[in-house]
Amino acid sequence: MANVLLIEDDGETAEEIALELERFGHAVITVDSGRNGLEAARQDFDVLIVDRLLPGLEGLDVIKTIRREGIRTPAIVISALGRLDDRVRGLRAGGDDYLPKPFALIELVARMEAVLRRPAETRETRLRLGPLEIDLLSRRASRSGRLLDLNGRELDLLEYFLRRPGDIVTRSMLLQDVWGYRFEPRSNVVDVHMSKLRRKVDLPDETPLFRNVRGQGYRLDQPR
Incomplete structure (x- = not known):
């Protein structure tokens, strides 16, 4: 059984x-506005279902705010806005899935259960790997005390690697999980951003932490 927060203004x-969720054994709390939803989302739920067009505060702003606060509760966006760019915007805001209206209720249940089956990421507010550290609340990163001048996308990338130390991360993984794409664009956007991130993390006189794995992707090495 999952504890579900449903933020939906249409009664x-x-x-x-x-x-439908209760029929499958889940417990549901419902709120009908963005601001009330934001307050509720700060509590302990297993999953959020968030309508995008809410009174007071848009659903995507709710998700963006809790992500900035370090809250990683899985979130499914539901919306009458179903174009490709709308779905991409929802995923980039921090949503884990995006379901355009109208939809079959059984599909929503299935998507929610699929999201819950994904490996849970740590909810710590700080991530560390050797000399690297990122504060998820203040959105600041440093290496050996040296503050890294990273933009939002670079911070997202660094967080992604810090959660997977020593793992090979492919370009497809980054496009899907960091950019929110469900297709591979014909561009070198990943390589461009990774090149900038590596130059900021690994200065010429420092031991390189990022590695380029030929034909596969990138890896953030465990310091020896």
């Missing part, structure tokens, strides 16, 4: 979703 839609 009829909220009731239908809640009844």
Whole structure:
């Protein structure tokens, strides 16, 4: 059984979703505005289902805010806005899935259960690997006390690697999990951003921590 927070301002839609989730044994709390949803999302839930067009505060802003606060509760965005760029925007905001309306309730249940099966990431507010450290609340990163001048995308990339020390990370993984793409664009966007990140993390007089794995992707090495 999962504890579900449903943020949906349409009463009829909220009731239908809640009844379907409860039929599968899940417990559901429903709120009907963005601001109330933001307050509730700071509590302990297993998954969030967030309508995008909410009164007071848009659903994507709710997700962006809790992500900045270091809250990693899985979130599924539901919305009548279903174009490709709308879905990409929802995923980039921090959503784990995006389901355009109208949808079959059984599909929402299946998507929610799939999200819950994904390996849970640590909810620590600081990630460390040797000399590297990132504070997820302040969105600041440093190496051996040296503050790294990283933009938002570079911080997201560094966090992604810090959660997977020593693992080979492919370009496809980065495109899907950091950029939110469900397709591979014909561009070198990953390589460009990784090149900038590596120059900032690994200065010429420092031991390189990032490695280029030929034909596969990148790896953040465990310091020896």
